[in-house]
Amino acid sequence: LGPALGCLSAAALLAFIIIITTQLLARRRVQDGRGRAVLVTGCDSGFGQQLALRLDREGFVVFAGCLCPEGPGARSLAQQSSSSLKLLRLDVTSDADVEQVKAAVLQHLPEKGLWAVVNNAGISQWAEIEWSSVQDFSHMVDVNLLGAVRTTLAFLPLVRASRGRVVYTSSIFSFFTCLNMAAYSVSKRGLEAFADCLRVEMASFGVKVSIIQPGNFGRATGILKTMTGSDIWEKLDKEKQQVFNRRYIGLASRYFASACSRGFETPDVVTEAMLHAITSPRPKARYLLVAAGERPFFQLLPFLPTFLTDRIFSFSHMYAKRKEMLYS
Numbered sequence: 647l648g649p650a651l652g653c654l655s656a657a658a659l660l661a662f663i664i665i666i667t668t669q670l671l672a673r674r675r676v677q678d679g680r681g682r683a684v685l686v687t688g689c690d691s692g693f694g695q696q697l698a699l700r701l702d703r704e705g706f707v708v709f710a711g712c713l714c715p716e717g718p719g720a721r722s723l724a725q726q727s728s729s730s731l732k733l734l735r736l737d738v739t740s741d742a743d744v745e746q747v748k749a750a751v752l753q754h755l756p757e758k759g760l761w762a763v764v765n766n767a768g769i770s771q772w773a774e775i776e777w778s779s780v781q782d783f784s785h786m787v788d789v790n791l792l793g794a795v796r797t798t799l800a801f802l803p804l805v806r807a808s809r810g811r812v813v814y815t816s817s818i819f820s821f822f823t824c825l826n827m828a829a830y831s832v833s834k835r836g837l838e839a840f841a842d843c844l845r846v847e848m849a850s851f852g853v854k855v856s857i858i859q860p861g862n863f864g865r866a867t868g869i870l871k872t873m874t875g876s877d878i879w880e881k882l883d884k885e886k887q888q889v890f891n892r893r894y895i896g897l898a899s900r901y902f903a904s905a906c907s908r909g910f911e912t913p914d915v916v917t918e919a920m921l922h923a924i925t926s927p928r929p930k931a932r933y934l935l936v937a938a939g940e941r942p943f944f945q946l947l948p949f950l951p952t953f954l955t956d957r958i959f960s961f962s963h964m965y966a967k968r969k970e971m972l973y974s
Contacts, residue, residue: 679706681758682808684924685751687711687738687797688767690719692867693815693860696917697764701924702727707756711736711747711767738767738793744800751804760804762811762924765794772826772902776886777878783829790833795840809852813923814841815916818861818936821948823955825965826902845931856923860916861936861944862909875899894971901964910937 684701688694689710698710708731712720715735724733734750737743751760768790771782794814805812819827820834838857845855875896882890919933936944947955959965 679704681756682761682810683707683709683751683754683756683759684762684764685709685711685747685760685797685801686764686766687736687793688713688815689723689733690714690717693863693913693916693920694764694766695719695723696913697766697920698723698731699726700917700921702731704921704925706761707754708732709734709747709751709754711738713737713767736767738765738797739788741796744796748800751801755804759808760801760810761808762813763797763801763805764813764815764920764924765797766813766815766920767793767797768815770830772873773829773878774826774890774898775828776890777882778829783832786829786833787836790830791836791840794837798840798844806848806851806853810854811924811929812841812844812848812853812855813858813920814838814856815858815860815920816841818859818934818944820859822944825959825968826898854923854929855931856929857932858916858919858923859932859934861940862906863913863916863935864906864909865911867913873899889973891971891973894968897967897971898964 679701684706686694686698686701686708689698690712694710698708701708708727710720710723710727710731710733712723712733712735714720715733720733723731732750732754734747735743736747769786771786773782798812802812814837816838817830817834819831820838823831841855841857848855875892875898878895878899879887879892915935919935923929923933934941934944
């Protein structure tokens, strides 16, 4: 019995040492930001702006891409940051803008090169599929997916040379099917497919690729465009107005606004995850960032069969009301 207890004690001690060592490694950062540059897109507000400020304080040379460099968000960023942070006009849907930013980065590249690119620029819009046009889908994909592809392709050689990081801001809607978020889900699911392929290819070069999956951060970022029931109703033709009556559209608008108001109030959780993806020697492939009570559900969801995930909607009061009100 004595030898057995001794072996168990030794095994427990070894397991404890391994756990502590793993946690310490996870917390450790790459040397520091000095001499390293990071390009962050979408710095006018929200996650991008907060990350740019945090990286600037960590000593990185930050290239902050802003859609409106003369706007209030960019001005606020400039006032709060050091002189080493460089504000650059960057519309990720524009090849010319991306090339101009690349030229500026090359001109001011620090000693250790471009360490990371954070593809954060994005837009969001809520609407059911039949309330949307092809142009609505195209614009969403052009910004959220092709914008990230365009930026990645331009800067990948520089990141590969430094064996650095590429980070993508996705969403839980990349895998969670939800009413009114089709165009956004399409763009984010495509973005994750691109990032997954890139991660496999870049592993041979020592480049780490991470995907950030925020949950409900509408209040913290202001990314969700406010739309009333009247805004949607006026876009519909007579046939669709007969299918989706005005009372239902008003109900959907209020429900969506209510859901968004219950989200995270600050972007801090996302900013910390992004910082970990950039600075940790062992960044995660995915960072699922939802409320603690929702975590088990969203962790399990991707592994459930489709017929079961579709049934989830039957438990929604909103979905039941929708079925009841259509054509009425």
